Amino acid sequence: MKNVAILGSTGSIGRQALDVVQAHPDRFRLYGVSAHSSEDAFLALLRAAQPRRAVFSRPLLEPVPGVELSFGVRALCDLAADPQVDVVVLAISGIAALTPLLSALKAGKRVAIANKESLVCGGDLVQEALRQGGGELLPVDSEQSAIFQCLQNGRRDEVEKLILTASGGPFFRRPREALKDITPAEAVKHPTWSMGRKISLDSATLMNKGLEVIEAARLFDFPGERIEVLIHPQSVVHSMVAYRDGTVMANLSAADMRLPIQYAMTWPDRIPSPTRPLNLWEQPDLAFYQPDMDRFPALRMAYDCLKAGGGCPVVYNGANERAAELFFDGRLGFLEIEESVSYALDRFQNRPMGDLEDILLADGEARRLVVEFQNTRSKA
Ligand code: NAD
Numbered sequence: 135m136k137n138v139a140i141l142g143s144t145g146s147i148g149r150q151a152l153d154v155v156q157a158h159p160d161r162f163r164l165y166g167v168s169a170h171s172s173e174d175a176f177l178a179l180l181r182a183a184q185p186r187r188a189v190f191s192r193p194l195l196e197p198v199p200g201v202e203l204s205f206g207v208r209a210l211c212d213l214a215a216d217p218q219v220d221v222v223v224l225a226i227s228g229i230a231a232l233t234p235l236l237s238a239l240k241a242g243k244r245v246a247i248a249n250k251e252s253l254v255c256g257g258d259l260v261q262e263a264l265r266q267g268g269g270e271l272l273p274v275d276s277e278q279s280a281i282f283q284c285l286q287n288g289r290r291d292e293v294e295k296l297i298l299t300a301s302g303g304p305f306f307r308r309p310r311e312a313l314k315d316i317t318p319a320e321a322v323k324h325p326t327w328s329m330g331r332k333i334s335l336d337s338a339t340l341m342n343k344g345l346e347v348i349e350a351a352r353l354f355d356f357p358g359e360r361i362e363v364l365i366h367p368q369s370v371v372h373s374m375v376a377y378r379d380g381t382v383m384a385n386l387s388a389a390d391m392r393l394p395i396q397y398a399m400t401w402p403d404r405i406p407s408p409t410r411p412l413n414l415w416e417q418p419d420l421a422f423y424q425p426d427m428d429r430f431p432a433l434r435m436a437y438d439c440l441k442a443g444g445g446c447p448v449v450y451n452g453a454n455e456r457a458a459e460l461f462f463d464g465r466l467g468f469l470e471i472e473e474s475v476s477y478a479l480d481r482f483q484n485r486p487m488g489d490l491e492d493i494l495l496a497d498g499e500a501r502r503l504v505v506e507f508q509n510t511r512s513k514a
């Protein structure tokens with residue numbers, strides 16, 4: 135029996151992770167949960183799921199019988215490293231996941247990681263924490279889970295390239311001029327997946343795929359030049375690995391995040407899952423296209439940041455996080471998201487990221503630069 139802590143339990147991934155835990159009471163016990171906002175939803179979850187421990191961002195007004203409650207970032211890291219916990223599902227969104235990730239890995243946990251921002255920003259620190267604690271990092275992001283599975287079919291020196299598929303988001307066929315007036319409601323309508331609003335927006339700008347290129351480089355220790363992106367609007371092929379003899383291994387399934395969440399929790403075992411089987415004859419024709427980096431420059435910027443190294447990936451992510459907030463507040467236009475990220479990258483003096491403080495400083499700088507960009511735009 136494994137004790138599970140779900141960090142970010144009220145979100146899209148967090149709730150699906152809870153489904154996985156509850157579908158396998160013989161294997162998993164819900165030990166701890168955390169959340170940042172929506173107090174009512176969190177209280178309802180605590181009453182229904184009865185974890186042993188719960189962490190919220192601020193004091194909860196109501197106690198819940200049988201649940202030990204604590205608050206704030208320190209408590210979150212403490213839960214991630216709790217000696218009773220075997221598996222941490224990291225379903226927090228944004229760079230806020232980085233500190234609990236480091237705590238969990240240093241404590242030797244298996245981390246089923248959905249959050250990509252922490253990997254993009256954490257770089258070497260994550261590898262160091264893995265070495266130090268002897269923990270395990272198992273990908274949940276569907277593309278990375280697919281690659282992880284395809285890599286099990288050969289040796290590392292036999293791999294030619296990693297091929298990340300991308301749905302292309304809701305605007306994949308629109309000309310660039312038509313993207314200017316996209317509203318938040320249009321931007322979060324993802325064609326194939328139902329997800330939190332920030333990652334849905336990132337899928338529309340292709341920032342999500344840019345973050346995933348960097349995430350794959352980090353997870354699999356692979357150079358950016360040999361990581362490709364392929365647009366595949368049906369989201370049936372979740373990603374592929376090309377081997378040097380010309381063989382391409384692909385991972386296919388119904389688009390259901392419970393599957394990669396469960397695999398990250400049970401690996402190396404495969405057990406039955408609630409995901410409906412994939413009937414390929416029911417699928418519309420599967421199509422693949424090369425991405426247009428002129429229409430979606432966010433992707434090209436990710437490759438450039440990966441190559442530049444240092445704080446550039448941190449700025450790419452931090453600027454995008456801040457720009458997304460401003461877009462949802464109606465203070466930035468859709469195309470201004472990537473423009474503000476580019477503005478921040480142009481002004482950032484790149485330097486090595488030695489420790490967590492360096493990373494958090496670069497992140498803060500990126501966010502300030504985006505606000506500066508927004509101020510110049512609103513004055514113009
Ligand atoms: P979401 O917005 O639905 O949920 C986020 C969760 O994190 C919530 O429980 C929220 O309370 C918590 N949270 C937010 N800010 C926090 C903070 N500052 N400190 C602590 N907790 C905080 O997000 P999501 O769609 O579930 O995505 C979570 C992560 O998984 C993201 O990094 C995303 O890129 C990644 N991911 C999501 C999907 C998906 O299908 N939703 C797929 C692949 C990867």
Ligand code: MG
Binds near residue numbers: 275276277278346
């Ligand atoms: Mg993904």
